[in-house]
Amino acid sequence: MSGEPPPRSIPTATAGRLPAYHRALVAAAAAGARTCSSAELAAAVGAHPDQVRKDLSHLATRGTRGVGYPVGALVDELAGVLGLATERAVVLVGVGNLGRALATYDGFAARGLRLAALVDVDRRVVGRRVGDLAVGHVDELPALVRRHRVELGVVAVPAAAAQAAADALTGAGVTALLSFAPAHLRVPDGVVVRSVDVATELQLLGLLRGRPAARAGT
Amino acid sequence: MSGEPPPRSIPTATAGRLPAYHRALVAAAAAGARTCSSAELAAAVGAHPDQVRKDLSHLATRGTRGVGYPVGALVDELAGVLGLATERAVVLVGVGNLGRALATYDGFAARGLRLAALVDVDRRVVGRRVGDLAVGHVDELPALVRRHRVELGVVAVPAAAAQAAADALTGAGVTALLSFAPAHLRVPDGVVVRSVDVATELQLLGLLRGRPAARAGT
DNA sequence: TTCTGTGAACAGATTCACAGCA
DNA sequence: TGCTGTGAATCTGTTCACAGAA
Numbered sequence: 117m118s119g120e121p122p123p124r125s126i127p128t129a130t131a132g133r134l135p136a137y138h139r140a141l142v143a144a145a146a147a148g149a150r151t152c153s154s155a156e157l158a159a160a161v162g163a164h165p166d167q168v169r170k171d172l173s174h175l176a177t178r179g180t181r182g183v184g185y186p187v188g189a190l191v192d193e194l195a196g197v198l199g200l201a202t203e204r205a206v207v208l209v210g211v212g213n214l215g216r217a218l219a220t221y222d223g224f225a226a227r228g229l230r231l232a233a234l235v236d237v238d239r240r241v242v243g244r245r246v247g248d249l250a251v252g253h254v255d256e257l258p259a260l261v262r263r264h265r266v267e268l269g270v271v272a273v274p275a276a277a278a279q280a281a282a283d284a285l286t287g288a289g290v291t292a293l294l295s296f297a298p299a300h301l302r303v304p305d306g307v308v309v310r311s312v313d314v315a316t317e318l319q320l321l322g323l324l325r326g327r328p329a330a331r332a333g334t
Numbered sequence: 335m336s337g338e339p340p341p342r343s344i345p346t347a348t349a350g351r352l353p354a355y356h357r358a359l360v361a362a363a364a365a366g367a368r369t370c371s372s373a374e375l376a377a378a379v380g381a382h383p384d385q386v387r388k389d390l391s392h393l394a395t396r397g398t399r400g401v402g403y404p405v406g407a408l409v410d411e412l413a414g415v416l417g418l419a420t421e422r423a424v425v426l427v428g429v430g431n432l433g434r435a436l437a438t439y440d441g442f443a444a445r446g447l448r449l450a451a452l453v454d455v456d457r458r459v460v461g462r463r464v465g466d467l468a469v470g471h472v473d474e475l476p477a478l479v480r481r482h483r484v485e486l487g488v489v490a491v492p493a494a495a496a497q498a499a500a501d502a503l504t505g506a507g508v509t510a511l512l513s514f515a516p517a518h519l520r521v522p523d524g525v526v527v528r529s530v531d532v533a534t535e536l537q538l539l540g541l542l543r544g545r546p547a548a549r550a551g552t
Numbered sequence: 553t554t555c556t557g558t559g560a561a562c563a564g565a566t567t568c569a570c571a572g573c574a
Numbered sequence: 575t576g577c578t579g580t581g582a583a584t585c586t587g588t589t590c591a592c593a594g595a596a
Contacts (some may be wrong), residue, residue: 128543135537139516153555154585163516165555166589169406173557183340183596193556199540217435223516263476268539294532294538296440298357300380308542310535312438314512317528318445319353321486322417324346324526347565371577383577384567391579397577400574 125196130171135159137171138194145187153184203266205232207290207309209281211241212250214296218272219246237277254284261288266301270296282309344415348389354379355389363405371402374473402543416445423450423482425508427499428491429459429469436490437464450482456494472502479506489513500527 125136140160144152154168161168172185177193177245179185195201206229208219215234224231235252242253252260260266271278271287271293278297285293292308295301298315344352358378362370370392372383379386390403395411396463397403413419426437426446433452442449453470454460460471470478478484485505489496489511496515503511513519516533 127587131541133378133567134541135531135534136518138537139533142445150486155555160518162520164589167587169556170558170588179556180596181594182554185363198537199543200537204540206404213435213438217431220431221532224535224536227533229536254375267543275488292543293541294535299537300354300378302380308539310539312535312543313353314439314444314530315357315441316353316510317357317512317530318348318442318486319416319418321512321526321528322446323349323415324508324528325417325485345565350579373577382567385565388566388580398574399572401576402575508577 119332124188126174130174131231133161133163134194134198135173138191138198138200141187141191143193145191149187150189151180151184152190153203154179167297172288185249200228203228203230205230205266206268207231207264207285208256208264208270208272209231209235209254209257209285210271210277211236211244211246212272212274215272216246218270218296219249231265232266233260235260237273254281257288261285261290266290266326268292268294271297273297275299277282318322338427343363344392348392348426351379351381351385351389352412354411354417355386355431356416356418359405359409361411364408367405369402370405370408372397374402379495379552383535416540418446421446421448422486423484424486424488425451425475425478425482425484426488426490426496427453427503429454429462429464429473430490430492436488436514437467447486450484454477455491455498470522472499475502475506477506485507486510486512489515489519491515513546541547 120248137157140157140175141152151201151319154165158165172179177186177189177195206224208215210236211219219234226326231249234246235253235254235257236253239253242251244251267290269290269292271281274283275333277303278295278299280302282293282301286303286307291306293303295300295309295311299314301309303309350372355375358375359370372386376383376386390397393411395404396408424442426433426449429437429452437449437452449467451470452464452467453472453475455472457471460469462469485508487508489499493501493515496513496517497519500511500513500519504521504525509524510523511519513527513529515533520528521527
């Protein structure tokens, strides 16, 4: 649980790989490993050992030559950097097919996230129960965000409604969004948006087929 | 419907943005636009006009100076490059929460994809109906792939089962995989893997919070 | 001898600047 | 004058090569 602040600013590309390292190291720890070499880690995440070392060099935890990296310390530091240590509240907008699947997704808790509220624009689904939460109306967002101190919003609405959902969330004070809508979201400065787009990925597969190297990207 | 072959090899980074351009142009066409400038396109996808022009310069369709790009021609060429013209069969492995949401996802058809079969390892769900398909067993994959000429496999199983699912798919002859499991998949040469990882994205949001520029990536 | 840590070389992508055509 | 097309410059990220500690 090292409360280490990020030692320096971590390059974007490296940051994108940290979750994978964290996963692999948690698995290694579960398997009883106390130490892990860059080669082992590279094999686990599908990268080159060089890259693993360069990436990890941005962290405070150092490996020992001839041996490898200390699994426990690295897991702790990564958890700290990724913010898994502190619990944060999440609100999910849109309880269609995808929204319901996400609402019952058990991966939130493991990432230090607590699903605090569900909302939708459609008055017909408001009040309905999904998992162990009742669906609220989008208009209640400001109150919900304040009450639960929500920091992260998940956008699971159709593309046409995505910008409105983003506006409602940022307007209510949410500063990080994860969108599943195939659309570009315009947000105020200081708000982080990541977007997971199944439609785009499907199209890319069509394009990448019959290409040289294909990196499993995220 | 231009059957144009990709004029040259398109850089990876550019390729990743083509689906977004395609979406934006389809929207523009629907709005009645016959022409679209790089600035408009840039605003729609959240990029700089310079970049849009550079990206589009890899395609055969040219814009006209002082006017912009021809919407219809660009949409057609992009559809061709992205392989939206030819229908391809998809098999989905894993009919848990996520799998069922994907099975009823209506975005496949719009990308030239037809969901041809569903399979699972769990004998208890085999035979069950999801959408308008019956769930088959993973052992039937080779037969299903052959029968429906499946080209694309979607992996919607837990991380621990993902490698086995990938092996089954590639073993049956599927050459493109879209994985939703938070794990690195090892596949034979020539097989393309893309991975959509909600867990990773959630962790990244924690890390990126309070950062300068945050590109909405995919 | 093994494996980390890092400077240096390299490759790829983005941004800039501007020439040129409608 | 407006907007495309593209070489040049810059920036970011990856790979290489090797010095040095355990």
